[in-house]
Amino acid sequence: MALSVTPASRMLPTEESVALLDLVREIADAELAPKVAQYEHDGTFFRDELRVLGAAGLLSLPYAEEIGGGGQPYEVYLQVLEELAGAWLSVAISVSVHSLACFPVAEYGTDEQKARWLPGMLGGDQLGAYCLSEPSSGSDAAALVTRAVRDGDDYVVDGTKAWITHGGVADFYNLMVRTSDDGARGISCLVASADTAGLSSAPPERKMGAKASRTAQVLLDSARVPASQLVGVEGQGFKIALAALDSGRLGIAACAVGLAQAAVDAASAYAKERRQFGRAIGEFQGIAFMLADMATQVSAARALVLEAARRKDRGMPFSVEAAKAKLFATDVAMKVTTDAVQVFGGYGYVEDFPVERYMREAKVLQIVEGTNQVQRMVIGRSLTS
Structure with a gap:
C-alpha cells in the first residue's frame, strides 16, 4: 500500500515547494552545518535539532494533510532529504527513518489508532523507530524470532531487535514480531510506547560513520503491549514491513x-x-x-x-x-x-x-x-x- 497519492498537478515545482526547499537550506545552514563536525566526532545525538525540524513541519512531509502531514509529493520530500543529507547525513537518515516509522499506523492503523498516535508522530514532537532486523535475521527478515504471545488484553513480547536507528531515544517503536510459526505469514506489527515495561535498549553501537546517529539493540523482556496496539491484523506484519x-x-x-x-x-x-x-x-x-x-x-x-x-x-x-x-x-x-x-x-x-x-x-x-x-x-x- 502506497502513501496517499498526490494529484499530478502537484508534480511540477510550485511556489510552495520552492519555498520549502529554501527553508530547508536556511535551517541546514543555521542549525546543522555549524554542529555536524563536533557532534559526529563526539557521537552526540541531535535530539534538539530534530525538534527544530519537527517544529518546521519537516518530519511529516509525505503524509496527507487530513491526518496531520505536510501533504507534499514524495518527489519534494526526497529533495528535502537530499538537502539535509548534504549538510548532515545522520540527520537526514533520522528524518527518513522517522517517516518510515510513521508508515504502519498511517497506512494500516484503525481510526482509533490514528487518532491516538498520529498527532504525536506527525506533529514533530515524537520520534519513531522501526524494528525489523534481529541479530540472526537481517536480509532474511522473515526469519525473525522475537515472539509475541497473547495474554488476555496484552501481547507479551520477548526478543531482541538489532541495528535500530533511534534505539533508546525513540518515543515509539514499531515492533515486527512473530505471533505464529507460519513463516512470513506468522509476523505481526505492534506499535509500542518507549515507556512500555520490559522494553529497553542496549548501549549504542560503535560505528565507522554516522556516529551521531543513535543505533542500538532494542531489548524486549516480557514487554506487555496492549492488543489494541496491533497494527492491521495478525499475520499482516511482513506485508506492512x-x-x-x-x-x-x-x-x-x-x-x-x-x-x-x-x-x-x-x-x-x-x-x-x-x-x-x-x-x-x-x-x-x-x-x-x-x-x-x-x-x-x-x-x-x-x-x-x-x-x-x-x-x-x-x-x-x-x-x-x-x-x-x-x-x-x-x-x-x-x-x-x-x-x-x-x-x-x-x-x-x-x-x-x-x-x-x-x-x-x-x-x-x-x-x-x-x-x-x-x-x-x-x-x-x-x-x-
Missing part, C-alpha cells in the same frame, strides 16, 4: 545523492584552490575528468531517484524502481566520496576536511534498508519471473 521498506529505500537513496553532491562540491572547491606545479590542480586533466565523472554519476543517481518518486506519486508500482534507485545511488555515493578523498590527497585522510567523514558515512548506505545485494535480487527477480 515490506511496503514500508519500498518507501524507505527511496529515502536512503535521496540521502546518498545528498552526501555524494556534498562530496562533489567539496572536491570541486578544493581543486580550484589547491595549487601544484604552478597551477590549480583542477586544471590538470586527470583531476578535471575525475570531477566530471563524479558530477555525472550524481546527476544520474538523482534522476533515477526522482523518477521512482514520480511513479510513486502517480500511484504506479515503484518497488523495482526503488530498488534500482537505492542500489545505484548508494554505490555512486561510495564511489564519489572515495574519489573526493583522492582529490584532496593527504588532506582528504584527516578530520580537518569533511571528505574523510563522507567516505566513512557512505558505506552504511549500501547496507541499510536492504543491502545492495538484496536490491539486485529484487531487480533480478523482476526480470526473470
Whole structure:
C-alpha cells in the first residue's frame, strides 16, 4: 500500500515547494552545518535539532494533510532529504527513518489508532523507530524470532531487535514480531510506547560513520503491549514491513545523492584552490575528468531517484524502481566520496576536511534498508519471473 497519492498537478515545482526547499537550506545552514563536525566526532545525538525540524513541519512531509502531514509529493520530500543529507547525513537518515516509522499506523492503523498516535508522530514532537532486523535475521527478515504471545488484553513480547536507528531515544517503536510459526505469514506489527515495561535498549553501537546517529539493540523482556496496539491484523506484519521498506529505500537513496553532491562540491572547491606545479590542480586533466565523472554519476543517481518518486506519486508500482534507485545511488555515493578523498590527497585522510567523514558515512548506505545485494535480487527477480 502506497502513501496517499498526490494529484499530478502537484508534480511540477510550485511556489510552495520552492519555498520549502529554501527553508530547508536556511535551517541546514543555521542549525546543522555549524554542529555536524563536533557532534559526529563526539557521537552526540541531535535530539534538539530534530525538534527544530519537527517544529518546521519537516518530519511529516509525505503524509496527507487530513491526518496531520505536510501533504507534499514524495518527489519534494526526497529533495528535502537530499538537502539535509548534504549538510548532515545522520540527520537526514533520522528524518527518513522517522517517516518510515510513521508508515504502519498511517497506512494500516484503525481510526482509533490514528487518532491516538498520529498527532504525536506527525506533529514533530515524537520520534519513531522501526524494528525489523534481529541479530540472526537481517536480509532474511522473515526469519525473525522475537515472539509475541497473547495474554488476555496484552501481547507479551520477548526478543531482541538489532541495528535500530533511534534505539533508546525513540518515543515509539514499531515492533515486527512473530505471533505464529507460519513463516512470513506468522509476523505481526505492534506499535509500542518507549515507556512500555520490559522494553529497553542496549548501549549504542560503535560505528565507522554516522556516529551521531543513535543505533542500538532494542531489548524486549516480557514487554506487555496492549492488543489494541496491533497494527492491521495478525499475520499482516511482513506485508506492512515490506511496503514500508519500498518507501524507505527511496529515502536512503535521496540521502546518498545528498552526501555524494556534498562530496562533489567539496572536491570541486578544493581543486580550484589547491595549487601544484604552478597551477590549480583542477586544471590538470586527470583531476578535471575525475570531477566530471563524479558530477555525472550524481546527476544520474538523482534522476533515477526522482523518477521512482514520480511513479510513486502517480500511484504506479515503484518497488523495482526503488530498488534500482537505492542500489545505484548508494554505490555512486561510495564511489564519489572515495574519489573526493583522492582529490584532496593527504588532506582528504584527516578530520580537518569533511571528505574523510563522507567516505566513512557512505558505506552504511549500501547496507541499510536492504543491502545492495538484496536490491539486485529484487531487480533480478523482476526480470526473470
